[in-house]
Amino acid sequence: MARPDAGIDARTRRGPGPTHLALMLLPALVVVVMLFGGGLLLGVLQALGHLPGAGLERLSGMHFGRVLTDPDFIQSFGLTLYVAAVSTLLAAGLSVVAALALNRMAARWRLVHFVFQIPLTVPHLVIAVAVIFMLSPAGLLARLAVAAGLIETASEFPLLVNDRWAIGIILTYVWKEIPFITLMLLAVLQNAGGELIDVGRTLKADAWQRFRHITLPTIFPALGAASLIVFAYTFGAFEVPFLLGRTYPMTLPVWAYKHYSDIDLMARPEGIATGIVIAAVVAMAVVTAQALTRRARKRGIVL
């Protein structure tokens, strides 16, 4: 005779319930929450003025207010936004071109595919130092230009490092992020792009129409998500603008670091408040990237 609860058993055997799942994840969650959440909470407390070592204990939004109304903060925010936006846009645009080219070549030249992945393994700091060696007025390009007779002295070489337009910083980010975005796009193109393009060809779409109406919408969720991740990273990254940026205005992460490490302990809450602002912008970008990815998956586009 069949057991009356046989159906219930079959359903429950599909997998652990939400409570069971939460319990299984608890050990890992505790570590993450303690380390990340604890640090964040401590940061928020300090940004709110809780710094007993400096005699500050009363919580207030004063430091956030000071930071947000500081003209230097506005300048730094603008510079950081400019660097993150321009490097992300350039990297995204070039990545689309690279992904399309690699998609055509990948089947025949797997080596090209491999070589393209190498920059992913090189730290930003190494590339920043390489950019200094290459692009600074005493760098390799300047000397080559002198040797080639293009300029008379190295000082005539255009300023590309520690410059007003943050060209060195942007070039570093572009060089580093192109492979990341490209490989994400390539995965999408290799998964569905080729067949959809063939469909488009038999449905009378010419090359431009195929790019505009098939390729671009297909890669858009991946492009958007990857670009937002890159934007979030470049917005919050410290080492590259610290090495290749000007002393004024500074990008927000450098500005936050300067405040935090200031000899005057009273500047520390403002440094941390700046860090919280950066974290909020980064979090918004990551959440948007996640939303884009979810939406794409729902529509059947594999990322």
Place this chain on the structure above:
Amino acid sequence: MGALSLKDLHIHYDRQPVVQDFSLDIGDGEMVALLGPSGAGKTTILKVVAGLLAPARGEVIIDGQVVNDRPPEKRDAVMVFQKPLLFPFMNVNQNIAFGLKMRGDDAARRSRAVERILALTRLAGLGPRKVHELSGGQQQRVALARALVLEPAILLMDEPLSNLDANLRQEMRELILTVQSELNITTLFVTHDQAEALMMSQRVALLLEGRLRQVGSPRDLFHRPADPEVARFFGGGNFFRGRLHEGHFECDFGRLPVTAADGNGHLRTATIRPEDIQLATAPVDLPDSFAGTVVRTRFEGMATRAWIRCPFGELVVLTAESALAPGQSVRLRLPPDKIRVFSEASSSE
């Protein structure tokens, strides 16, 4: 509408010949099935017709014009793929209207054409739906509608039913037949399913190992296979050798009157389909019969397949008699009019 001619096509992949000496003419409004096992080169031929692949040699002629140098978007041929391959970022209406939009049709015209094709493919009311909200059968119907809406001279279908379950497949077959006859579109239909090819097409072209083996009506291929391989592809399992002599095929099974033409005294191969062999469990039932013993049986629903050991070899029989058991004695008769004697060239295997 459109006529399609494929002349002496040779197609290579990585310098390896995939299709050789392939020629086929398809008349205006005709529906032809390109039948063959997996890997025979069927999809490759379809892609060459669509312009997605270039042949190493030979000509693709649509409506009297050689189109080898035309890209796919400039050919009046549309392909429906094995998978629906709908654009996931568009709804049903946008998917169907895609080709019209690329062609430059205005919005009002597109809308009218989409409405008409939605009704024809029994998709009315699903226009605003997202692709991921459709069932597999509905997605394949949208893919078909997306191709049909362009009213191409040539419709190419690459096993569009292979991913559907049996019921949906039957439903789609009916739909394709209805739509094809209504629109009178010249159609080349690729399938590896014999039943599908026989049921759906006016003519069948059988491709084996990259070569066209026989073209003809479904009845021709089924009942009058050109050679033993074609017969085997269509489920023939009984082959026997004998000599033609004065209108008779003299073999181990007897002197059977046949309608085969010339070739007196020559050694030939003959075949008979399993369902054409008459079987009786009582000796009185069959004149000119011989004895056999059931070796094994397999129940196939409408019929039972039985392997019968005879004095001259083993024969496969498809019979309505479902109570056969291994070891049982039976009588068999080979009706002479059902015996197919192959020509000399094709008998030599």
